Amino acid sequence: MSGIAQAVSCLDGYDPEALPVDKAREAIRACLTPVADVESVLIRQSLGRVLAQDIVPGIDVPGHDNSAMDGYAVRFSDLNSTNEKKETTLRQIGTAFAGKVFKGKIQPGECVRVMTGAVMPQGADTVVVQEVCRADQERIVIPCGQKAGQNVRAAGEDLKAGVPVLKRGQPVRAAELGLIASLGIAEVSVKRRLRVAFFSTGDELVSIGTPLQEGQVYDSNRYTLHGMLQGLGVEIIDMGVVRDDPAKLEAAFREGAARADAIITTGGVSVGEADFVKQLMARLGEVLFWKIAMRPGRPMAFGRINSGADSAFLFGLPGNPVAVMVTFYQFVRDALLVLGGRTDAFEIPMLKAISASSLRKVPGRTEYHRGILFRDGGEWKVRPTGQQGSGVLRSMSEANCFIVLEHARGGVESGEPVGVQLMDALA
Numbered sequence: 001m002s003g004i005a006q007a008v009s010c011l012d013g014y015d016p017e018a019l020p021v022d023k024a025r026e027a028i029r030a031c032l033t034p035v036a037d038v039e040s041v042l043i044r045q046s047l048g049r050v051l052a053q054d055i056v057p058g059i060d061v062p063g064h065d066n067s068a069m070d071g072y073a074v075r076f077s078d079l080n081s082t083n084e085k086k087e088t089t090l091r092q093i094g095t096a097f098a099g100k101v102f103k104g105k106i107q108p109g110e111c112v113r114v115m116t117g118a119v120m121p122q123g124a125d126t127v128v129v130q131e132v133c134r135a136d137q138e139r140i141v142i143p144c145g146q147k148a149g150q151n152v153r154a155a156g157e158d159l160k161a162g163v164p165v166l167k168r169g170q171p172v173r174a175a176e177l178g179l180i181a182s183l184g185i186a187e188v189s190v191k192r193r194l195r196v197a198f199f200s201t202g203d204e205l206v207s208i209g210t211p212l213q214e215g216q217v218y219d220s221n222r223y224t225l226h227g228m229l230q231g232l233g234v235e236i237i238d239m240g241v242v243r244d245d246p247a248k249l250e251a252a253f254r255e256g257a258a259r260a261d262a263i264i265t266t267g268g269v270s271v272g273e274a275d276f277v278k279q280l281m282a283r284l285g286e287v288l289f290w291k292i293a294m295r296p297g298r299p300m301a302f303g304r305i306n307s308g309a310d311s312a313f314l315f316g317l318p319g320n321p322v323a324v325m326v327t328f329y330q331f332v333r334d335a336l337l338v339l340g341g342r343t344d345a346f347e348i349p350m351l352k353a354i355s356a357s358s359l360r361k362v363p364g365r366t367e368y369h370r371g372i373l374f375r376d377g378g379e380w381k382v383r384p385t386g387q388q389g390s391g392v393l394r395s396m397s398e399a400n401c402f403i404v405l406e407h408a409r410g411g412v413e414s415g416e417p418v419g420v421q422l423m424d425a426l427a
């Protein structure tokens with residue numbers, strides 16, 4: 001048995017003719033091996049990439065105890081206790097600025113004026129904010145009611161030397177860029193960018209720039225895919241439209257296997273399609289053909305395409321423009337993140353909202369209605385966009401979320417809670 005068929009055959013309840021969404025995702029995951037190649041990049045270039053190393057601080061951040069406020073650094077033991085409701089008068093012996101350390105040591109009865117970020121003067125343990133103090137020359141009057149250690153940021157309170165802070169497999173976002181910079185690290189090791197090739201199949205498709213003949217449509221899937229892949233930070237290889245011609249298709253699959261880690265095709269996997277696309281996919285590698293219990297997006301192929309020593313994962317998506325987006329977000333996104341080396345939790349969050357209308361649904365498949373999440377007073381509600389046909393790409397453009405109606409659920413009454421996935425969370 002081939003590797004792919006073997007991996008999925010172990011899964012409970014695996015039925016290629018009626019595969020629940022979760023099972024399909026699990027089956028795909030069981031077959032994936034993340035890219036192993038790593039490269040060292042300057043930290044700015046690591047934005048959007050996946051860390052291939054743990055980050056362990058070599059220094060404490062901040063490096064010293066320092067003042068969190070502009071005020072006076074004092075010895076707490078010098079202050080009159082809260083109960084006596086008495087002020088304390090201290091003598092200011094100097095000033096500490098951020099980046100300019102006060103060299104002396106505070107003795108009993110003394111204080112030092114400190115600016116935010118200034119290293120705490122020796123002997124001081126507490127900072128009193130300047131607004132509550134009265135200054136008369138070098139005599140500083142401190143009110144009662146201060147707390148020991150207040151307004152002091154401890155050395156290492158952000159990052160501690162030796163304590164790992166970022167894990168390999170984690171993406172570098174803006175916060176991580178700054179965090180790595182705060183450690184003085186100039187270069188980091190990241191996973192190689194995943195290479196993803198895609199092409200559209202269909203004799204009716206023409207590319208932009210060619211006038212439409214009767215019965216032809218412009219290829220939109222390659223543009224949608226371009227947009228969705230861009231959000232994942234992969235290297236994009238757009239192979240154009242490929243005619244429903246066995247020789248041309250075979251050449252395209254082989255080229256994809258040579259150039260990419262994964263190939264995405266659209267069209268050619270549905271029941272009404274010319275069978276040779278499927279036959280070709282099957283002949284060139286180990287490819288499974290699934291009917292997924294979902295709407296839209298029922299037919300899908302998954303497997304590997306081999307060409308000599310080259311090989312790439314294949315995602316054969318349906319042709320309908322909405323089905324392409326739904327299957328991409330539900331399966332391909334997940335798979336590409338795994339292949340790219342991500343090990344953090346990147347599942348698309350499922351939120352709850354109140355359905356503002358009734359929705360037709362049959363049990364036994366997961367449905368992804370295109371929805372508009374909106375605020376109604378204090379409550380978040382969701383309503384479907386108009387026409388929900390899988391060819392109506394406008395429904396995706398009008399939507400800000402998917403309304404996800406789970407497998408076992410039947411119709412939804414207005415006022416019932418439903419799951420929603422925000423489109424902004426999909427990248």
Ligand code: AMP
Pocket residue numbers: 200201202204205217218219220221222266267268269270272273318319320321391
């Ligand atoms: P198929 O899955 O190939 O049977 O295609 C299903 C429907 O999606 C047909 O109406 C196709 O014309 C349409 N379609 C397929 N590929 C594309 C594409 N790349 N851009 C726009 N529409 C497409």
Ligand code: MG
Pocket residue numbers: 201202203267268273319
């Ligand atoms: Mg087609």
